[in-house]
Structure formats: C-alpha cells, structure tokens
Amino acid sequence: KTPVPSDIEISRSQKPKKVTTIATELGLLEKELEPYGHYKAKVDARLVLDRLSSQAEGSNFENGSYILVAGITPTPLGEGKSTTTMGLTQALGAHLGYNSIANVRQPSMGPTFGVKGGAAGGGYSQVIPMDEFNMHLTGDIHAISAAQNLLCAAVDTRMFHESTSKTSKGFFKRLVPVKKGVRQFTVSNLARLEKLNINKTNPDELTDEEIERFAILNIDPDSITIKRVVDCNDRFVREITIGEGKNEASKYPPRKTGMDITVASELMAILALSTSLKDLRQRVGRVVVGTQKETGEAITAEDIGCAGAITALLKDAVKPNLMQTIEGTPVFVHAGPFANISIGASSVIADKLALKLTSPSNPINAGRKGFVVTEAGFDFTMGGERFFNIKCRSSGLKPDAVVLVATSRALKLHGGAPDVKPGQALPVEYTTENIDYLRKGCSNLAKQIANVKQYDVPVVVAINQFETDTAAEIQAIQDEALKAGADFAVPTDHWAQGGLGALNLASAVVEASSRSAKKDTTFLYDVNSSVEEKLSTIAQKMYGASGIELSPLARKQIDTYIQQGYDKLPICIAKTQYSLSHDPLLKGVPTGFVVPIREVRCSAGAGYLYALAAEIMTIPGLPTHAGFMNVEVDEDGDIEGLF
Ligand code: ADP
Numbered sequence: 001k002t003p004v005p006s007d008i009e010i011s012r013s014q015k016p017k018k019v020t021t022i023a024t025e026l027g028l029l030e031k032e033l034e035p036y037g038h039y040k041a042k043v044d045a046r047l048v049l050d051r052l053s054s055q056a057e058g059s060n061f062e063n064g065s066y067i068l069v070a071g072i073t074p075t076p077l078g079e080g081k082s083t084t085t086m087g088l089t090q091a092l093g094a095h096l097g098y099n100s101i102a103n104v105r106q107p108s109m110g111p112t113f114g115v116k117g118g119a120a121g122g123g124y125s126q127v128i129p130m131d132e133f134n135m136h137l138t139g140d141i142h143a144i145s146a147a148q149n150l151l152c153a154a155v156d157t158r159m160f161h162e163s164t165s166k167t168s169k170g171f172f173k174r175l176v177p178v179k180k181g182v183r184q185f186t187v188s189n190l191a192r193l194e195k196l197n198i199n200k201t202n203p204d205e206l207t208d209e210e211i212e213r214f215a216i217l218n219i220d221p222d223s224i225t226i227k228r229v230v231d232c233n234d235r236f237v238r239e240i241t242i243g244e245g246k247n248e249a250s251k252y253p254p255r256k257t258g259m260d261i262t263v264a265s266e267l268m269a270i271l272a273l274s275t276s277l278k279d280l281r282q283r284v285g286r287v288v289v290g291t292q293k294e295t296g297e298a299i300t301a302e303d304i305g306c307a308g309a310i311t312a313l314l315k316d317a318v319k320p321n322l323m324q325t326i327e328g329t330p331v332f333v334h335a336g337p338f339a340n341i342s343i344g345a346s347s348v349i350a351d352k353l354a355l356k357l358t359s360p361s362n363p364i365n366a367g368r369k370g371f372v373v374t375e376a377g378f379d380f381t382m383g384g385e386r387f388f389n390i391k392c393r394s395s396g397l398k399p400d401a402v403v404l405v406a407t408s409r410a411l412k413l414h415g416g417a418p419d420v421k422p423g424q425a426l427p428v429e430y431t432t433e434n435i436d437y438l439r440k441g442c443s444n445l446a447k448q449i450a451n452v453k454q455y456d457v458p459v460v461v462a463i464n465q466f467e468t469d470t471a472a473e474i475q476a477i478q479d480e481a482l483k484a485g486a487d488f489a490v491p492t493d494h495w496a497q498g499g500l501g502a503l504n505l506a507s508a509v510v511e512a513s514s515r516s517a518k519k520d521t522t523f524l525y526d527v528n529s530s531v532e533e534k535l536s537t538i539a540q541k542m543y544g545a546s547g548i549e550l551s552p553l554a555r556k557q558i559d560t561y562i563q564q565g566y567d568k569l570p571i572c573i574a575k576t577q578y579s580l581s582h583d584p585l586l587k588g589v590p591t592g593f594v595v596p597i598r599e600v601r602c603s604a605g606a607g608y609l610y611a612l613a614a615e616i617m618t619i620p621g622l623p624t625h626a627g628f629m630n631v632e633v634d635e636d637g638d639i640e641g642l643f
Helices: 007-013 019-025 045-055 081-095 130-134 140-164 168-175 187-195 208-215 266-273 277-286 307-314 348-357 380-395 408-414 435-453 471-483 494-515 531-543 552-564
Strands: 033-036 040-043 065-071 100-104 125-128 228-230 240-242 255-257 259-261 288-291 298-300 321-325 330-333 371-379 401-406 459-464 488-492 547-550 571-574 594-603 608-613
Touching (some): 007 125, 019 033, 019 040, 019 321, 065 435, 065 494, 081 100, 081 125, 081 321, 081 330, 081 371, 081 401, 081 459, 081 494, 125 130, 125 321, 125 494, 140 168, 140 228, 140 266, 140 307, 187 307, 266 307, 266 380, 348 371, 348 380, 371 380, 371 494, 380 401, 380 435, 380 531, 380 571, 401 435, 408 471, 435 459, 435 471, 459 471, 459 494, 488 494, 531 552, 531 571, 547 552, 552 594, 571 594
Parallel strands (some): 100 330, 100 371, 228 259, 401 459, 459 488, 547 594, 571 608
Antiparallel strands (some): 033 040, 040 321, 288 298, 321 330, 594 608
C-alpha cells in the first residue's frame, strides 16, 4: 500500500476547476458570482434566493436534506469531522450523483499556525486549494477584526471625549453633523432618540435635559465587555492596559482590558447567525458595549454611532465564499470556528443558500433532493448543543440527521489509555489492538448518542478509520454504537480513499435522513426560563453535571441582564472541548461534578448570553513547536508545511 502523501501535497497535486465552472454546475448566474482569483468567489445569496423563490412560485420549494456532522469528545489531534464532512459530500456528489454541498467555517489562523493546523479536512477529503482556504480566503476574518477594533476604539474614544468635554451642549454639537449647512440627525442619532423616547427630529428642538440624556453616555469603564481582537494565537494580549500614552493618560485613566481571538468575537457570531445584510445591520446596532454608570442602561453600538460603519466593513463578508473539494464538488465557506468559546458554526445565510440550491424544486436538480453537509465544532455536546439551541433557533432550520464522528484513538483515550500530545508519537496502545480501552471509552460515544437523541434526530455514527485500526476494533465500536441507540454505525475510509471510501457512510446518511420524522426542532430549554435554570439544564442534560455554581461576579452580571431585559436569551457556555465536563482531565463520562460559572457576558447582537466555565481562555497561546515553524514558501510561491 502506498502511503498517503501530506495534505498540502495532495491539495497541490489536484488541479482545481475554475470557480466559474463550479458555479455553473450549481446553476449560479454570472451576476450572482464575485470571483476572487481563480478558485474562490463570493456568492450574492440574496440574488440567488430571490431568483429561486420567484422560479418556485406556486410550487412548494422545499429544502435539500440538511446533515450535521458532529463528534465525540476529541483528542487535541482532532477526530476528523472536517475530513468526514468533505468525504461524505464527495461520496454523495461525485459518486452517487446528488447535488451535494459542504458548508464549512473559515479556519482561524490561530490554530493554522498553532497546534492543530488548518481545517480543510485531510488526505483525499479536503477543500482545495487548502493554502488559500486556511489563510486569508477572501478577507472575511480581517473585515471582522477591522470592524470589532473600530467599535472598541469608538467606545474608548467616546469615554475619553466625554470626560474632557466642558458642556453637554458643546458635546452634542460635535455628535450631530451639519449637512448642507443644517444640523441633521444620523440614523444612529435617531435610533438613540427613539430608545430615549424623545420624539423629535429637529436637533434644535431638544431641551437641555434631553441633550444631556442623548449626548452623555457615561459608560462605566468596569462594565465594558467588548474587546479588541486579533486572528492569531497570542497569550500576551489576554490582559493589557490601554491608554497609557502621555497625552491620553494625562486626561483619562488607563484601562485594563484584553484581547480575544477574532473568530470568537460577537461580530463573528453575528455573521454566523444573521439571515441577511439587513438583519446583520440590526444585530450590530444591538451589540452591548457597556453599561451607563447611574442608570444601568445598556449602551449599544448604535448609541456609539458605529453600527452603520461596522456594517459597511462587513457588507462583503456577509456573502458566502464558494470553493471546491478535491473531487470538484462545491463547498461554501462562511463564518468561523471555535465551538468551545463561541458558536463555531458556518453561517445561516450559507445554509439557507445551499438548502435552496439542493432543493428538488431547483430545476438543475430535476426533482432529486440534494444534500447540505455542515459541521458543528468539537463534540456534539459543545458545537452540536449550540447548533440546535442557538443557530437552529435563529434560522428555523432543523437537521435531518446527525453524523457523529468517532475514532479509535479518542475512544481509547476516554477508556483510560495514556494521554496523546500533538507533535509526539502516539503511545503504543493507540497503534496496536486494544479492545479493552476501546470498549471502556465507548461510554463517551454512548453519552454523545444519547445527547443527540434528545433533539429527536436520527444519528449515524461514522467510524473514521485509521490505518492501524483492526477489524475487531471497528466491530467493537459498531456494536457499542448500535447498543447505545445509534440508527447506523459504519466505518468510513474517506481520508485514504476520498469519496469512494465514504460510500457506506453516504448510503447510511441517505437512509437516515429519509427517516427524519419531526419537522420542528426540539430545543433543550425554554428561553423564557431563568438564566440559572438554562445553565443548569445544559450542564445536567448535556454535560452530565449535578449542577452549576455561579461566582459572585456571574450573579451580579445576571442581575444586570435581568434589569436590562437580556435574560430571556439562549446561552452559549464557553468551556474546554476536551471533556464532557469543565475539567479537561476528566475523560470518558464524568458524573457528579459541579460546573463553575465564572462570568456571564451578553452578546445581545448575536442574540445570546455567553457564560465562561472554569478558567477557559478566549484567545489561545502558541506552543513551543508551533505550526508556523514548518511553513516555507519557494520562489514560485508554493507553500510547504501547512497541514
Ligand atoms: P476535526 O474537524 O474533527 O477537528 P480534522 O478533520 O481536521 O478533525 O482532522 C484532524 C487531523 O487528522 C487532520 O490533520 C486530518 O488530516 C487527520 N485525519 C483525519 N482523519 C484521518 C484518518 N482517517 N487517518 C489519518 N489521519 C486522519
């Protein structure tokens, strides 16, 4: 057997089709496509959806089948969800003749140059060209960094200028622009007036008291939760002090803050959850930046006057990016990863677009229903839980089946085998048969299956085969998965064989998705229950915890959200991806633990509360031997060392 070459070698050896060809195969029109180079393009989802819905008049324009790929609790090496997403789409599209689209997230350059590497999949199941995919793509993440940093600069500048301004009247004059010789309110000014119940459109008519309320935000510096961002693993910006320059510090006290990784920012979550550019604009306006000192009022990006500019920076980012798999099937790349500390799902816009393109009513499909395969980050209990309770709540969509990816290596780890470390050889327990560790570790798979079942969807376990797996090991996983209630459990070899290796998986998925009974999504909790109840429900029903414990800070923050009316939102809990619990060392299926909730932030624009469990970091650090050290470029511009 010839060994499988490296991911970048495989990617480079395959000549991609022109993106215009991929678009034509999808039935997209020239005006709906904005090529970026030869192999990537932005797609104007609104134009496509308008066209398709006008064609569908009178007929029921049902969606294609919606398949979610999730995983068991992973090792730091990754268990092959992205690889399986690609392999499954290739099998369905290039071998079984379905219109089949993979919807994935744009990788963050943090992991690409850190521990884990890129997120293009691997082996013969990849998005290509993988170097373009893993780095800048079409600049969406850069646009989000620019927008988030603009907002942060606007907030600090506002506090600085308010503190140094002599009168609120003078300050008011500087906030409301003069256009054509007349002072006129901006869209944001008008929104602020509406919020304050001031029913005036002529700036000259405001009373002194109204001017004071309108102009002076008086944000409590300690209440600011938005942070500047960078798309790089950088532990040194977790805590920083800003405003130390001589000119600033002499007028306004420096402030302690920190930075997050861009892909975990609220603006990235907004990109993932928005349904249109208009919806994005409204969500951006609702982003809470801090709280007013005296009144406790939530101050938003709209109040700061920044929401229009942020939307301008994101107006292209809102369009999904079209690429292809190694077998030439279409891939939409949109929104960002990090399902441990954020939503970590591809966008609602891309999913809606792909589901209509794969509709049996779309003329190019000649009545045959196609497939959209998308991915939720990390294990089902993290990415999958947010996918159902936050993303599906926002989109109104429901997956027809969940594919749960399992590997012998992760199962052995959960069964008690020694730890695996990136960059180090796997211990012998992983490369030789060990049914004992494997069967024990299947408790984690069983818990994940049970967790999926709580959402009333069929579950297909994909056993992502590694070269060293034995037939007895594969059989053991299959037995345990079926015993735990999986609808199907099949080995799949797409990493080594591409789509051909995933034909069994594809057949199981086709069958499972046709069984999907209920149309409406089953949610885990009622958004109208209290914040504490929602947190407890997720911790108990998904993680297997006995309960939660709120820190005094978290309690205080929840009280603020109750007062501000943000307590009836769904919740995203940021926690480690390496355990069902909050403690990365607890493998298998831990029980009886209490999840400490350190902090609760509000992402009012994205539309959820964001709780931090234990000591979870919102920007990773780099290891000693980081991915970036392997990367070189030759004189032709060909890249080596990306994986
Ligand atoms: P995830 O999406 O679950 O994090 P990935 O699909 O990114 O995982 O895979 C993680 C790494 O493991 C990638 O480098 C990929 O090439 C490799 N990999 C995945 N499946 C296999 C397999 N069956 N055999 C060998 N390597 C694999």
